[in-house]
Amino acid sequence: MFWKDNSLYVGFFLALREIKRSSSWTTALIIFVMTLTFLNMNLVGGVLIGIVHGVIGSYKQYYSSDIIVTPSTQNDVVKDTSNVMTVVESLPTFRYASLRYTAPALIEYGYQRKVRTTDLAESAEGLLTGINPAAEDKVTHLSAAVVAGSYLNENDANGVLIGSSLIQKYASLRGQALNIGSKILKNADVGSKIRITVNGVQKEMIIRGIVSTQGTNIDSRIFLTDTLARELMGNTSLNASEIAILLKTNASAQAAKDYIVKNLHGDNDVLVQTATDALPGGVTDVINTFTILGNIVGGIALIVGAVTIFIVIFVNAITRRKYIGILKGIGISGRAIEISYILQALFYSVSGIIIAGILALWLFVPYFDLHPIHYPLANGSLAITQTEVVLRGFALSLISFISGFIPAWMVTRQNTLDSILGR
Amino acid sequence: MISVKKLVRKFSTGETELIALKGLTFEVPTGQFLAITGRSGAGKSTTLYQLSLLDKPTSGSIIMDGQNLTELDEKQKVIYRRINFGFIFQDYALLPTLTAQENVMLPLLMQGIGKQESVRKAYLALKQVELSDKLDNLPSQLSGGQQQRVSIARSIVHGPKILFADEPTANLDVESSKTILDIFLKLNKKEKLTIIMVTHEPEYAKIAKREIVLSDGEIVKDKLV
Incomplete structure (x- = not known):
């Protein structure tokens, strides 16, 4: 040696x-x-x-949080949301939850200047998302993603937050590639009046702020208060489309998911996912x-x-x-x-x-x-x-x-x- | 005592075979100063390399203190050289990144002697060759003669039984060569060190006690000087 x-x-x-x-x-x-x-x-x-x-x-930050509950593929909403929330709130590691009401929507700007029915207004398609602004902010800190204008308040009856992907000025800032013919609002900005169409129902709203999270999922949404959203969607059942749940620090998301699934006994036909589970296949x-x-x-x-x-x-x-x-x-x-x-x-x-x-x-x-x-x-x-x-x-x-x-x-x-x- | 018997060294280059040593047989008693001389290609250096275990003979034996050294494996040879032999090369062969003292210390450190003791012994060895004022000089800061004296100090610092010198004066001027040979004489007389020196200069061979003259791989003369 x-x-x-x-x-x-x-x-x-x-x-x-x-x-x-x-x-x-x-x-x-x-x-x-x-x-x-x-x-x-x-x-x-x-x-x-x-x-x-x-x-x-x-x-995870702006969409799913630690756990996201969504309807199964057969349903549009989480059946018996109040029962689901009872289970969720009984979770020992539960901290906050945000219920969201979503539906595809068309937004238009400059429609007031249309002279003929064939004239084109600026338009874009996004996911209308009704939230309780305070609850959503506790779960996702969405207010921190407002890059222009201001966050929603709970009593806002005609204000929306628009995702940065839907307005050209902010889409360009976040490096989004724009093609000729892209459906996007070219000239709208904070304070602009826009028209929202959901399920054939139209309503004029004012852009309160712009949300930019660098995540396409959130940046192509239109946020407004849950009351207003349900009114537009005609949703009177209080059943939500998404429930984002924030757990206590260092809590196990998998354990929380298992707890919720076990206690729902399969009654609600919902999809309970951790942030990792919820990532789209492409991502x-x-x-x-x-x-x-x-x-x-x-x-x-x-x-x-x-x-x-x-x-x-x-x-x-x-x-x-x-x-x-x-x-x-x-x-x-x-x-x-x-x-x-x-x-x-x-x-x-x-x-x-x-x-x-x-x-x-x-x-x-x-x-x-x-x-x-x-x-x-x-x-x-x-x-x-x-x-x-x-x-x-x-x-x-x-x-x-x-x-x-x-x-x-x-x-x-x-x-x-x-x-x-x-x- | 070294006993060399029927020592043969052949070199093969393709189909050509060169016999460099043709069955040398001789003995070197302890304390003898032997000079091996001969013309270029006579087999002087080849003989020295066999005796110092730097090369392996084709056949024959080299027996020292009753042990046949040709039977040692490479690792054993390295250890044997480390303990028993000192070697002086024609071109001094000092490590360029070590000072004179560090070059001399190296064989001692390898033997497991502590640093303090190695430093002390290296100093004494360098003093013996009158270089105690050049301890911290790198080889590049020394003359050829000084470098060869450092090389001598390195070869004797660990108290070897035999000192091998391969054309030690070949690259030196007359003055430096005389200094080196004087040191050899002192070591042989005072320390009773066995010295085997290869040289092609007959006048330097005269200072040895015995001269073996080689020609074409054979001993043609073996005489006491």
Whole structure:
């Protein structure tokens, strides 16, 4: 074993002096490359996973909350909503719930200036969503997503909040691609009078505010008070279309879902889903794809790091082949020489890992938290945790260990005399 | 005592076979200063490489203190060299990133001797070759003669039984060569160190106690000087 013949100490002795007395520019350059490699491992994957987190976060924050109860495919509303709410409110981890009443709606702007019936007004289609503004705000903090104008109040009899996807000015701001003929309100803004048509019933309303969550699901909705919505929809049953439930901090969504399903006994024919369950299939595909891409990019960066270290150590060992022969000639064990090269490889990689880790966790993550990247799907930040950085650091260190060992082993196993004589 | 019996070394290059050593047989008593001389290609260095276990003979044996060294595996050879041999190369062979003192310390550290003791012994070895004022100099900051003296200090610091020197003066001027040979003489006389030196310069061989002259892989002369 190497510790019996002092190989570890001699390897450390040689490595330390090799690093100390080699060109500082070369050392800095190698560490710089390793820093970039480790940043690449973390940042690219982090950005992709950040988009995923943004999508999930936006969906959960403004739509599903922890649990969402919706009607089964056969129904338009949650049957016997009051019974469902009794079960929901008996949940030990229950905090708040928001009942929503939804129906497809057409909104028009500029219809007052139409002279002939064939003249076209600006129009868009969205999902009319009746809410109790206070309850909704407790569950989803929807008021925080109002980017222009103001939030609804409970007694607002003719005000609506419009999703940013439905008004050109705000859709452009959130990076939404607009095609010729897109159904969108081109000139409406906060304070504009619009006409809403639901199930053939029309009503003039005023835009109180614009909601922008970077999630298409919410940003194509038209929010108004539940009383007004039910009146427009002709819903007199008080049965809601969606029930979003916020649980206590750190409560298990799965446990809450199981509790609700169990206590409803299948009587209400509803779909009870956690935020993850409720993600649309397309979003799940995007999440899976981005997760795979993030892992692939991380894997490629790991290989690049391994190759970099291999080349550095291989070139170093090959150019010092003669000295390796001399070391063996004067009785230094091959193991001590290998340890020396492994330690050098680890020095380069660990230095790069530490610098990149500090940059990633204490510079890039806070920066992107403050200045998220705006994607059409959601706001993306940099999804990197300390645990992930440490794990990736271990992976790169392990790869560096192997990449440092292989070339050193290749050179030390050569015939001593051949190495000394350069044959 | 080293006993060499019927030592043969063949080199094969494709279909061509070159016999560098043709069955050398000789003995080197403990404490002897032996010079191996001969023309270029006579087999001097090849002989030295076999004796110092840097190369493996095709056949024959090298027996030291009753042990046949040709039977050792590579790891055993490294350990044997570390403990029993000192080696001086033609081109000094110092590690460029180690100071003179660190170069000399290296064999001691490998033997498991503590750092303080290694530093002390390295200092004494360098003092012996009159380089105690160059402890912290890197090889690039030393002249050729000084580098060779560091190399001598490194080869004797661990108290080897035999010192092998491969053309130690080949790259040195006359003055430096004389200094090196004086050190060898001192080591041989005072420390009773066995020295086996390869040289192609007959006048330097005269300072040894015995000279073996090789020609075409065979001993053509073996005389006490």
